[in-house]
Amino acid sequence: xxxxxxxxxxxxxxxxxxxxxxxxxxxxxxxxxxxxxxxxxxxxxxxxxxxxxxxxxxxxxxxxxxxxxxxxxxxxxxxxxxxxxxxxxxxxxxxxxxxxxxxxxxxxxxxxxxxxxxxxxxx
Numbered sequence: 640x641x642x643x644x645x646x647x648x649x650x651x652x653x654x655x656x657x658x659x660x661x662x663x664x665x666x667x668x669x670x671x672x673x674x675x676x677x678x679x680x681x682x683x684x685x686x687x688x689x690x691x692x693x694x695x696x697x698x699x700x701x702x703x704x705x706x707x708x709x710x711x712x713x714x715x716x717x718x719x720x721x722x723x724x725x726x727x728x729x730x731x732x733x734x735x736x737x738x739x740x741x742x743x744x745x746x747x748x749x750x751x752x753x754x755x756x757x758x759x760x761x762x
Contacts, residue, residue: 641666641736641751648732648756655724655760661717661734661753669712672737675719676746677730678755684733684746688719692740699744701727724760731755 647659659675674689688698688708696708707720717734735749743749 641668641671643734643736643751643753645732645734645753645756648758650759650761651724652761653725656720656722657724657758659719659721659732659734659756659758661719663715663717663736667712667715668710668717668736670740672740672743672748673710673717674735674737674744674749675708675717675732676735676749677728677732677758679730685730686744686746687732689742689744690717691742695742697742697744721758724758726760726762729758729760731757 642664644662670692672691675687676684678684686699687702690696690710705723709718733755734753736751737749
């Protein structure tokens with residue numbers, strides 16, 4: 640079983656950058672599908688980006704060109720570098736891990752979730 644703990648959320652101005660971290664314990668992430676989702680009040684959880692066990696990375700359209708997902712095996716941590724942030728990026732960001740290992744953007748394919756970290760982008 641994997642435990643995930645996110646950090647790095649903050650208040651940032653439009654155009655700024657943030658790097659979110661997701662520290663994993665209990666198992667190594669190398670065989671998992673891992674990814675980031677985000678959620679705002681009253682809305683469903685939204686896919687942001689993911690990396691498969693084979694290290695193929697995928698992005699939601701809004702994240703392409705601005706966000707970079709990476710997995711660092713040495714410290715068993717998943718990162719999300721977010722650049723050129725806008726108020727529309729304001730949300731609670733969650734990291735997740737799926738036993739499947741294969742590519743997916745569907746929340747139900749992910750078995751383990753962190754508690755979330757809050758990102759607020761001011762205009």
